[in-house]
Amino acid sequence: MTEPEFAGSNPVWMGTTARREGAEWVLRGHKWFASSADGAAFAICMAVTSPEAANVYRRASMILVPTDTPGFTLLGNASVMGERGGDWASHGEVSYQDARVPAANLLGVEGAGFVLAQERLGPGRIHHGMRWIGVCERAFDILCRHAATRELAPGKPLGSKQIVQQGIAESRAEIHAARLMVLHAAWRIEKEGAEAAREEISLIKVTVARTMQKVLDRAIQGLGALGMTDDTPLAWWYAHERAARIYDGADEVHLEAVARRILRGYGMSTR
Ligand SMILES: Cc1cc2nc3c(=O)[nH]c(=O)nc-3n(C[C@H](O)[C@H](O)[C@H](O)COP(=O)(O)OP(=O)(O)OC[C@H]3O[C@@H](n4cnc5c(N)ncnc54)[C@H](O)[C@@H]3O)c2cc1C
Missing domain, CATH: 2.40.110.10 (Butyryl-CoA Dehydrogenase, subunit A, domain 2)
Structure with missing residues (x-):
């Protein structure tokens, strides 16, 4: 296209x-x-x-x-x-x-080009959401393993630092929220079809892509120089998954579509 x-x-x-x-x-x-x-x-x-x-x-x-x-x-x-x-x-x-x-x-x-494109993009976006949750979980696991074992001083693991703990807890909360949003969108697609679930699909496209970016960034930060190397998949994901916020509809396009739909419900003309 x-x-x-x-x-x-x-x-x-x-x-x-x-x-x-x-x-x-x-x-x-x-x-x-x-x-x-x-x-x-x-x-x-x-x-x-x-x-x-x-x-x-x-x-x-x-x-x-x-x-x-x-x-x-x-x-x-x-x-x-x-x-x-x-x-x-x-x-x-x-x-x-x-x-x-x-x-x-x-x-x-x-x-019928756009009808066909839409048929592929709806299910495609939820597939991306599921895949990105998988990336988040693996990055989170890499960070936690590292935080628990990397010592900043003898007997002082990185994970003993409150700021690192906060990043771990925030990532856990954000991944959990993103996962539930994806499950909810999948449930709505199954019950009512992709057209009815347009808003949910747009919201997961934006939310999960952003969550993945934040989780990857925290994991790379926590691993320090190791995070920048290709010894873990983090750097590869960081480079390859940045596009998630652009392809299949940039964040702004999805957010605009959702907001317009909501505002129409309040009687605002969005033409
Ligand atoms: C890795 C990757 C794989 C891709 N695969 C395919 C593919 O297989 N097939 C295909 O056809 N295309 C593919 N694309 C292209 C992708 O669909 C487009 O990049 C995307 O639709 C955005 O179009 P654009 O790049 O022309 O950016 P533009 O439309 O020029 O937009 C540029 C930026 O402007 C901002 N913007 C756009 N609209 C608004 C708005 N309404 N309000 C506020 N800000 C806005 C956004 O920040 C956006 O990123 C791929 C892109 C990437 C990066």
Whole structure:
């Protein structure tokens, strides 16, 4: 979906187009952060197919593009936090220059791109929430083991310091709260579906990502220089999981959506 020239936070605004010519779609555009594009057999390209549709959410479609299609070029991988990927974590920059694919490569019906995206993003966000809780728990465990055994002076473990204890207790409370929020959102999705649970999904996306950032930061601080090394997974997570507050909707976008929905309930116009 995402394009370097357009704000990804406003996904209905994009430059990539697919026009129908006979039995083919002809794609033209520029994408980046195409996750796993490097080595992929095909791309799922979000492109504007119905620019005149009155509903802006019905203007784009998803189209499968085999990566050996003439006109499809993987320009390279973005260098992210010092890494250019090349495996599952790659973020490809892709160009479509009159790339032609069969009409049958359309996913679903024309104009259904955002409906399909939403179907993937709702469950995807709760999956992120669960994964991030796992990162928090492991980071917390690493910090606690270290605090209990690292001595600042003979017989004086790091964990005997009140300030370290406070960080441990705060992390425990925050992880616990985040976990219950994720469970509650999952329960609501199961009972009423992802659409009904939109607010809960947005809130866990923001809260768990922020909790993870705080828990990781405290763990790295507690381990000192060791926390900066690659001898533990903390530094890797710290670099790789920072993006959690940006992808699948930046914090601000989710918070704005939640606040607007709440304020509409108080009669405020949010158009
Ligand atoms: C690791 C990683 C993996 C990704 N994977 C994919 C992928 O697989 N497929 C894909 O299509 N895209 C992917 N993306 C792109 C991601 O979806 C976009 O980065 C995201 O939607 C934000 O768009 P943008 O980067 O263009 O930032 P912009 O939209 O330009 O926003 C920049 C910043 O502005 C602020 N902002 C935005 N909107 C508001 C608002 N309403 N109010 C206040 N502040 C606001 C936020 O702080 C935001 O971070 C990935 C990104 C990363 C970092």
